[in-house]
Amino acid sequence: MRLLFDARYIRTDVHDGISRYSAELAAAVAAAAPGRGVEVAFLIHDDAQRAFLPPGARVLRIHAPTALREPLTALLLNRHRPDAVFSPMQTIGSLGRRFGLILTLHDTIYYRHRTPPRDLPWYVRLGWRLFHLSYVPQRLTLNAADVVATVSETSAAEFARVRLTKRPVVVIPNAPQRLAALLPAGTAVVPGAAHLVYMGSFMPYKNVETLIRAAAHLPGRTLHLLSRISPERRAELSAMVDPAGAEVVFHGGVTDAEYAALLADRAVLVSASLDEGYGLPVAEAIELGVPAVVTDMPIFREVAGDGARYASGTDAEAFAAAVRSLDDADEWARVVAAGTAHIARFSWDRSAGALLDAVAALPRR
Numbered sequence: 001m002r003l004l005f006d007a008r009y010i011r012t013d014v015h016d017g018i019s020r021y022s023a024e025l026a027a028a029v030a031a032a033a034p035g036r037g038v039e040v041a042f043l044i045h046d047d048a049q050r051a052f053l054p055p056g057a058r059v060l061r062i063h064a065p066t067a068l069r070e071p072l073t074a075l076l077l078n079r080h081r082p083d084a085v086f087s088p089m090q091t092i093g094s095l096g097r098r099f100g101l102i103l104t105l106h107d108t109i110y111y112r113h114r115t116p117p118r119d120l121p122w123y124v125r126l127g128w129r130l131f132h133l134s135y136v137p138q139r140l141t142l143n144a145a146d147v148v149a150t151v152s153e154t155s156a157a158e159f160a161r162v163r164l165t166k167r168p169v170v171v172i173p174n175a176p177q178r179l180a181a182l183l184p185a186g187t188a189v190v191p192g193a194a195h196l197v198y199m200g201s202f203m204p205y206k207n208v209e210t211l212i213r214a215a216a217h218l219p220g221r222t223l224h225l226l227s228r229i230s231p232e233r234r235a236e237l238s239a240m241v242d243p244a245g246a247e248v249v250f251h252g253g254v255t256d257a258e259y260a261a262l263l264a265d266r267a268v269l270v271s272a273s274l275d276e277g278y279g280l281p282v283a284e285a286i287e288l289g290v291p292a293v294v295t296d297m298p299i300f301r302e303v304a305g306d307g308a309r310y311a312s313g314t315d316a317e318a319f320a321a322a323v324r325s326l327d328d329a330d331e332w333a334r335v336v337a338a339g340t341a342h343i344a345r346f347s348w349d350r351s352a353g354a355l356l357d358a359v360a361a362l363p364r365r
Contacts, residue, residue, distance in 0.1 A: 002113025003359055004077060004099075005029060006087035008065045010052045011154060017280060018106070018136050021151070021174055022088045023052045028352035029058055030054040036356050041080075047090070060171035066124050071095060078129040084359045086149075094144040095285045100362030103145040104172070107155045108162070113205050129202045131342040135162060143167060151278055154299040175346040176283035181274070189289045191333070193326040195292075196223045196246065199281040201272060207295075210272035212237055213316035216245035216297030218323060223270075224262055271295060279303050283346065286339035287309045291332060293322040307339015337364045 007026050011019040026042060031054070033040045042053055045064040053059065062076060063069055074097035077085060084100040085092070094101055114132045131137045144149050150156050150176040151204035159169055196215070201205050208225065215223045223246050225237075234250055241248045254262070263269065269285035269292040275298050282292050286307040294300045296310035309325060311318035326332045 001037060001043070001083045001361070002039045002081065003033065003090075004060065004082040004085045004236070005030075005040055005042050006050060006085065006089070006092055007059075008045045008062075009088055010044075010049045010256060012046060012052070016301050017278070018088060020177065020280075021106075024175065024177075024348045025088065025351055025355065026052075026057075026171070027054050027358065028348035029355060030057055032349065032352045036360070038356060038359065041082075052171075055238065065089065065091060066121055068123075069093075071318070072285060074099075074101075078242070083364065084362050086355060086359065090138075090141050094096060094141075098365050100359070100365060101145045101169075102147045102149055102358055102362070103142060104149040104151075105138070105142065105155070105159070105164075108158050108164070109275055109277045109331075111205065112275055115203070122162075123181070135164060138162060146362050149358065152299060152300050152302055155277070157298075159210040170354060172351050172354045172358070173346050174278050174280060174283070175348045175351055176287040176343065179256070179263065179284055179288045182257040182260040182294045183264055187261075187264060189264045189268050189365060191329060191336075193268045193323050194221050195219060195265060195267040196270045196323060197226065197259075197267045197285070198224065198270050199226045200273065201227060202237070203230050203277045205273065206273045207272045207313055209240065210313060210316050210319060211270055212240045212248065212270050214270075214272070214319035214323070214350075215248055217317055217320035218240035218246040219244060221246040221323075224251060224267075225249065226251045226254045226259060227263070254271075260288065265290055268293055268326055270319070270323070272311075272319060274313045276300065282308065283343060286343045289336050289340060291326055291335040293319060293326070305338060305342030307335060307342050309335065 007022055009018045009022045024319045041058040041060050044059050044061050046174050074095055082099045086102045088104045090103040090105045114129055142312040148165050148167045148169045149172045156169050156171055161277035202208055263285055271294045273295055279300055283303050285292055292304055292308035294308050295313035311320040311322045
């Protein structure tokens, strides 16, 4: 069986969520495919993407996924006679396809927050907004596939709730980056809750305001806001900081190694987000052996299990109390042990197996 894996969403500068999912899953699929009798080739649009694929991987270079001819992609791929095509997104053209097709929709968050990524062309941003005004275009897109993949049971349940597709939905989970590999040899995680680490954007629904308010109740600690931030948004949040509370540090962007080092030093991963597609930083912290304090909502419960303490996203005092509870060494150890056991369920090898199982079950054309 020949599988074409759409790797065109891999970024060659800094990974975003889709890019990391594509690269990690591609590596795991490439390793597992020969044992399943599957020949894999990867679709790319930039030769620089080869560096993010396994050494010696077979590639097929075509247009970028943002190209105007994307709706006709299936007609191009038909010439290469694949048995199946997998895309980590749902926008690859399916018109006239003669192969099995698995499309991926990670979550439904953009129906609630319709602002598109700023780095997309203007016509793609316009189409993005129009596409998410109704579920109808998404239903038509997903129903053109044979199988729909998603990254969590929470998303699968949401698809069912809004009747998003008639096709079978398979969960091919996200998995955490192993931050321990980025630490200097011999470095161990230091227990404690002196540092509160937030990794994520500053969009309104991320609700960083609650973290700032919680910091007011946590003097003697430091809240680290790691991501890039606009000057206007930084000024807005800085005005909320209580000088009598925790110190608040705006890092303006960090490397993965710096991120790992901050988490390993008496830290707790925090997020008061009011909505989330997955919450990869939470998974990464727990995999490293660092507890989290996060909003109590289904996706965080699925990702973190008992490896986190939960609070209302609008209750700053409850967030602060959850952080203080981790000052107790026994409680810290209990939460970390529970998180380590829980996060072991998520691995790229298991996700690759789920994808290859779905490929094997596709109808032959």
